[in-house]
Amino acid sequence: MRRLATLALACALPFTAAQASERNDIPGCYPHAQLSEHQPAPSGRELVVIIDETVQMPQPLQRSAWEHAMRYVQPGDSVRLYQFSAFLQNHYMKLQFAGQLDSPLQGKVRNSLGSTSLKQLDACLLQQAAFFKKKFGQQFVASFGQPGTEIARSEIFGSLQKIGEEIASRPAQEKVVLLISDMLENSDFGSFYKNNQIRDIDPAAELDKVQQKNLLTDFGGARVYVHGAGLVGGDAKEAYRSGKTLQHLESFWSSYLKQSNASLMAFGSPSLNVDLK
Template identity: 80%
Template sequence: MRRLLPLLVVGLLPMAAQAADERNDIPGCYPYAQLSQQQPAPSGRELVVIIDETVQMSQALQRSAWDHAMRYVRPGDSVRLYQFSAFLQNHYMKLQFAGLLDVPLQGKVRNSIGSKSLKQLDACLQQQAAFFQKTFGQQFVGSFGKPGEEIARSEIFGSLRKIAEDLASRPSQERVVLLVSDMLENSDFGSFYQSNRIRDIDPEAELKKVQQKNLLADFAGARVYVHGAGLVAGDSKGAYRSGSTLQRLEQFWRVYLQQSNADLAAFGAPELTADLR
């Protein structure tokens, strides 16, 4: 079993060269088992995880975000992971992971396959699931800000627009976005801070500024779940956020996402308590 994955990866090299335009960090099992003709269609669902590197997030909140992602993903899903920050040296928007999980064979098609091929396929699918969790997990954890590494700026609007442009070339039947961020813009465009505190923004006024700067995005009808909103490090000045401050923040992002062709399904301030659906 331990030798299976390296052999699988080697076996896929010719196929990967043919499909170089479609990044897939997860080695496929059907070509490996020589069952490409029997491969079921993918689910049409896509999970897009977007992590804001500028936010210092506790281990508990990081784990909660991971659990949300893992509860949602199932065989046949596409998964993408983006990291964004300020536009600084070594800190910028990156696609950290992109992969497609295979769907197991079922029913008559499965019954028509020989036992040797099925055994090889089933073993590979188990290995694929483990490979996905390990590889995606490493990139997931590595996308969060490092302790003691403080990034003063946060380009949320510009990063979301670029990510939406990247996704536009990848139509999907159903797209869910897990956005892990404090949702506090702090750039040359404008800042949601004032005197080291989160300021009480005027949602309507801020939205007009976003429109004037052409910073809306197009997420093609995605459902967006926010995790970490309003998060301020406990030792920072003004770490307290009032209910009305967070309410204004949520109101702004709800309308922003509506105008960016997306639906704000849940707003975790800071912890997301609703499951991804």
């Protein structure tokens, strides 16, 4: 841990100076190794994890979501983490983490450099991977709703509209979104509940309402994976609603995302059972 703290101090200042306009919570290794001129281009891939704080998600589902993210991320990728909630005091949409992982040197460029610089770079890249996993993991866990904290409202449409606009403006060529939510809107815009129960919605009618209220967004062509859809109950229950209710819920969100320049790749209800690709 001391070495990771040293890495952060050693790398943060030169990296921030070089990338002043871009937030990066991951210290860069190439400035640290004085090899900035040899730094490879990013992979062009970006993973965006979006966590709905209003959902009391059981630990096994939280762990499964984390494992999906970790299996996807590779060196050179950009990773962002958003938390959203209802628009209440201390509960609102936040960018919890934003970072860019470095890619290792390969081929002729690597072979042209001295062993001392390469050893310093390789050691830093190993520390960077551990630093990312720890830092991102802390923010990931903290973004879930805390036991005993009930948030009755859920501003999914409004939050996704803002987050989608940010995703669309990002330079990544390949954008993947892991959306961790029950996908049950409950706000002044509309509610998927009636008499304290989940409604069996009409997907086409709900999409019309969303369009009339200008709540669509632009996800920049992202591929979206949902984890936690239809979930009810906290750690004591992993119950979810009937197959018909979930089919209608998935149909609505598939149409919403298509109209918002995105593709729904998988709809975990509640558990996402395919890997991010």
